[in-house]
Amino acid sequence: MSTRLVVVHPDPTVLAEAAAARLLTRILDVQSVRSPVHVVLTGGTVGIKTLAAVAGSPLRAAVDWSVVHLWWGDERFLPAGDADRNETQARDALLEDLVASSGLPAGNIHAVPARGDGPGEAATAEDAATAYAAELAGYAAGDATTPSFDVLLLGMGPDGHVASLFPEHPALGAAGAVVPVHDSPKPPPDRVSLTFATIGHAREVWVVAAGSEKAAQAAAALADGPVTQVPAVRAVGHDRTLWLLDAAAAAGRD
Numbered sequence: 001m002s003t004r005l006v007v008v009h010p011d012p013t014v015l016a017e018a019a020a021a022r023l024l025t026r027i028l029d030v031q032s033v034r035s036p037v038h039v040v041l042t043g044g045t046v047g048i049k050t051l052a053a054v055a056g057s058p059l060r061a062a063v064d065w066s067v068v069h070l071w072w073g074d075e076r077f078l079p080a081g082d083a084d085r086n087e088t089q090a091r092d093a094l095l096e097d098l099v100a101s102s103g104l105p106a107g108n109i110h111a112v113p114a115r116g117d118g119p120g121e122a123a124t125a126e127d128a129a130t131a132y133a134a135e136l137a138g139y140a141a142g143d144a145t146t147p148s149f150d151v152l153l154l155g156m157g158p159d160g161h162v163a164s165l166f167p168e169h170p171a172l173g174a175a176g177a178v179v180p181v182h183d184s185p186k187p188p189p190d191r192v193s194l195t196f197a198t199i200g201h202a203r204e205v206w207v208v209a210a211g212s213e214k215a216a217q218a219a220a221a222l223a224d225g226p227v228t229q230v231p232a233v234r235a236v237g238h239d240r241t242l243w244l245l246d247a248a249a250a251a252g253r254d
């Protein structure tokens, strides 16, 4: 049975530091029993702040990064290196440093293909979704279509979206592992996202969110509101779901 825990931190900086410490400890714990370790990263304010906190943590030296594989829950379908790509922000905050100084193989970074016509790039969000799904399938066991992610991090927007699964959007009900998303209400309009089926296949899902603008939707999700209005309600891990909030984002709860 899946369990849920809500942890509230005083402010976004403490939240990011605590999430980073928790993430590094989770990787270490998993490495004690199996390898490789599969982690899904998120974009967004707290997601990137968490990666910056990992970069500055002494605990990162305890991890064997050579067996850690990094994925994304969603991506903005933009050219490689675009500052708005979740991949670009994660590389700048942490990943380039891990490759340069901590033994993370560049090949363990599994980004969603960028928009373009070069090697490894995709002409459409559909092509990017197909390629990303194939990459995921290559690391899946048995009949699964994706790895059993050890941790899947998700930010949450003020509208309650997670990954690129927005309220009232057809992608909410998408089948398969990965879905191309068009007409996103938050720019850019074209995106690629894991589906809820894939998110639910993760052993642990952690939702990280800060700020008073998130309070109403965090409360609605924790009160099991309708997925069409508050997609974050479907952010549930197979074994465990963690909600890591700052006090402002937690303030809407009873």
Ligand SMILES: O=C1O[C@H](COP(=O)(O)O)[C@@H](O)[C@H](O)[C@H]1O
Pocket (backbone or CB within 6 Å): 042, 043, 044, 045, 046, 047, 074, 075, 076, 086, 154, 155, 156, 157, 158, 162, 163, 164, 186
């Ligand atoms: O566009 C996105 O937004 C969400 C949340 O971002 P935030 O800045 O409000 O924290 C993020 O989780 C998602 O990965 C990203 O593509």
